[in-house]
Amino acid sequence: MQNIHLFAEYKKTELRVFDNLEKSEIKNLTEMGSAVRLNHGAHRQVIAISDLNPDSLYSASKHLVRGDPLPLFKHWEPKQEKAFEDDLTDEIDKWNHQMNHLALHFSPEIISTRAYWKSVKQHVWFFATEVGLREDIRPCFMLELEVLARQNKKTTKSSVTKSWISPKYVNQAELEKLVLYAAESALDKLHAKPFHSGAYSLVLGPLAAPGIFHEVVGHGLEADIAALTGAAFHNSKGERIGSDKLTIVDDPTSLGLPGSYNIDDEGITAKCTTLVEEGRISNYLSHLHSKVQSNGHGRVINYAHPPLVRMSNTFVLPGEDEPEEIILETKSGIYIKNAFNGDVNMITGEFKIHVTEGYLIENGKLTTPITPSILKGDGRKLLRSIDRVGNDFQIHAEVRGGCGKLGQSPLPVSAGSPTVRVLDWEVQAIES
Template sequence: MSETHSQVKELLKEKAGYILSYLMSSGGEYGEVFYERSRMCRVHLESNKVEKVQWGVDEGVGIRLIKDGKTYYGYTTEINLENLIEIAKALSKSLSGCGSVAIGKRYIKGATDVQIDIDAKDVAYRTEFLKRANDRARSYGDKIKQVLAVISDKTRGILVINNLGEISEDEQKRVVFFVDVVASDGQTLQRGYESVGGMRGFELLEEKPPELIADIAARRALLMLSAKPAPAGSFTVVMSSQAGGTMIHEAVGHGLEADLVQKGLSIYRGKIGQKVASELITVIDDASLEGYNGSFTVDDEGVPAQKKVLIDRGYLAGYMYDRLTAMKDGVSSTGNGRRQSYAHVPMVRMTNTFIAPGKDSTEDIIRDTKKGILVVKMGGGEVNTVTGDFVFEIMEGYLIENGEMTYPIRSAVLIGNGPKALQDVDAVGSDLGWSIGTCGKDGQGVPVTDAQPTIRIKSLILGGCETC
C-alpha cells in the first residue's frame, strides 16, 4: 500500500464520481464505493499465562452495483485509481464511463467518543486486565480448574460514497472483554461465563472492572456444581433481565429481517398490522443508542442509524431493511445494512435489539409464580426462522415454588416457539438487561447487543435430565 489512510480517503472523495460513472455506465439502480480500514487487537490469557496475541491492520475497497434487483460486487486491497476503475468496468461490463452520478446531496461524519483511547494503549496494558480477572477467578479455590480471559478491541473507519450523491464516514471503536470459567468437584464439570462490551474506549473496564466479570463467571460455575438435575416438562418460565436478549434476537429478530421475509424464510411474512405477540410486548431495534455494541453513526451502506419499532404493543409494525431489500419493497432502508468487512456484500442485520420495559417489578413477577423456572443466564441455541421453533441452553436457572426461588438447576434446555412465546407473555418487568454478541449470518459476523426486561411466559417445555 503506497498511500496513507488519509491519502486514500482523499483519493476516493476526489475520484469516486469518476469510478461510479464507469460503474453506472450500463445502467443500474444503485452503485457505491466502500472503503474500510480496521485495526484490531485480541489477547487470550489461559493456564495462568498469555497464550495468544493477535494484532493487525486490514484495509480495502469494495465496489457494488445493484442492477435489475441483482448485486454485482468486487473488492481489492490494492487501492489505486486504475485498479478501482478496472473493477467498476468489470462489474458494469462496459468500457465507457458515462453513467449518471449525483454529487453533493448529503455528507455525514461520525466518530466514537472515548475517554481512554484503545489506539493509545499497548499489549501490556491490555494484559493487566486479563491477569486481574484470572487472579480473581482462581481466588475462589481449588474447584476452579480453568480460566480463560479474553480482551478484544477494534478501531474501524469506513467511508461510503454512492451514485445518489451521498458521502458518509464513521469511526467506530469497540471493546469486548469476557471470562470463561470451568469448575469441577471431581465428578462433574460446570461452566460459568460473563462478558461486557460496547462502542467505548477502555474506560468501559474502569466502570465494569475485570474482577467484577470474573466474580460473576466463577460464582456461576461453582453454583452449577451444587445444582440439581433439571426436571422435564411444561413450566411457566420467568426470564430474568440478566438473561440478556438471546431469545428476542434468535427466535424473533432474525424473522424480522427483510431478506428472510422476502425469501419466504420468516414466519412473520405478510403479517404487517397483525397481532403477533402479547399486547405487553414492544420490540425495538435501535442503532442510535450511544455506546452499545451494535451502535454506529451510519450503517455499512451510509444510511444513518435509526430507531425502529418492529412490534408495537403486540402488533407487527415493520421489518428491518437494507438498501437492496428496501428497493424490492418500495420503501426506505432502516439503516440495517451491515457487512463484516470490505470483502463482504452488506445484508440486513440487527443492531441493538430489545423488548421495551413494562411496569411490573421483578419481585412481584416471581412472587406471583406458583411453580416455574427462573432463567438468569441463557447459553447457546438454535432457531428455525421459518417456523419460529427454538432450543436454548440454560446456563443458570432456578426452580420457583410457591413464589420463591428454591434451588439451582443444571443440564436444562428451553424448547418452544418464538411467536407463540411472545403471545404467552403475561408480565413484563420495568428492568432492562443487556448482553453483547457477534451475530453470525451467511458466513458473516457483526457486533450486536440484545436486551429484555424480566418477562414471564405462561408455558415452555423444559428439557431436563433427571438422571444426570
C-alpha cells in the first residue's frame, strides 16, 4: 500500500468590521473537510471531501488506493468534542467605542477609524500509521486598526495590528497604545514631503523590519526553495551571511499569533527553529517531503491541498543596541516606520518592499516625514549590510492577509523584529 496520511480540519472564523461606531461588515464562517494524502515519493495526491465523516472519506478514496485502506480508517475518527464558543461578544462594541473616541479627540484632523476584529479557531486532526492520531486546537483573536486623517484635500491612513489567544487577554492600555500609534502616524503623513531617490543608511523600525525579513530570509530558507540550484541560500548551511548581531528564528510555539500551532499539518510537533544564528545560516525550514528531517513546517491553506514548507512566526531576535542610539549614530538616512506588500523572487532573493511611512534622519534626529517609497535589491546584500540590532522587539500579525506560495494563499503568519540598521541602501521615491 502507498504511504497514506489522513487529515481533517474544522475552522470557525468570525469577523466584525466597524466604521467609526457602525458595524459595516459581519461574517461568520464555518469550514470543515477531510482528506486522504497519497504519497508516492516526490509525487503526492490529495483526495478531499467537505465532510468529517470517516465513511464518506473512505468511500471517496478507496478506489484510488492500492490495497485495502480499511484498517487505516479504523483508527480515524475526527470528532468535534465541543463547539467553539463565539469570541466576538458585545465586549468589542465597548472597545471599539473607546478606541474611536480616543482617536477622534486626539486631533481635529483625525476624521474616522476602521477596526477589523477577527477570531479564528481551528481544530485539526492528523493520522499516519507511524505516529497514530494527533490533533491540535489553534485559537487566535486579532485586531487591525486603521485611523484616517484629513487636512485640506489630503487624506492619509495608518494602521497597526495586534493579536491575542482570546478576548480575555485584551486590556485597555494596549488598545490605547495602538490608537495613539496609528493616529500619530496618520497625522505625520499629512505633512510628508517628497525626497530624492538615492543611497541612504536605513533604520528599519520594529513594525517595518518584520515583513522585510519574512520576504528576504524566510522564503529563501524554506528547504524546497533552498534545494534549487541557483537559489540564494543553496547549500549555505554554516555560511556567514550577516552581522554576528543577527539571529533569526521561526517559532510556531508562540501562542496567540496567526501562525501558531502545536503540531504542523503533517502531525510533527512544533518547535522553534533557528534559521540564522549570530550571522550564520544554521538551518532550513522543512517538512516530511524535504530531503532533510522535518522540523514541523509542513502547512496547508486548507484540508484540500498538499502540505508545503511554510513559515509560521518569523522573528529577528532582539539585540543589545538602544533604538534611540541607533538613530543618534545615523547622521544622514531614512527611518522606515512601516512597510507592506512585500514581493520576493524566492530563488534569487531579489525583493521589493513598499514603504508607507518614513522620516528623514538628519544629524541623528528624525525630521521630515517622507512620501511613499520602494526598497528593492538583493536579500543577501541586505543581510551583509546590517550593523545594528535594537532591543525593542515587536510583532506584526497578519489580520486580513497572509503569506502566499505556489497558489496557497493567504496562509496565517506573523513576523517580528526590533529596530535594525542597514548601511548604504538604494531607496526609490514614488512619483506622485
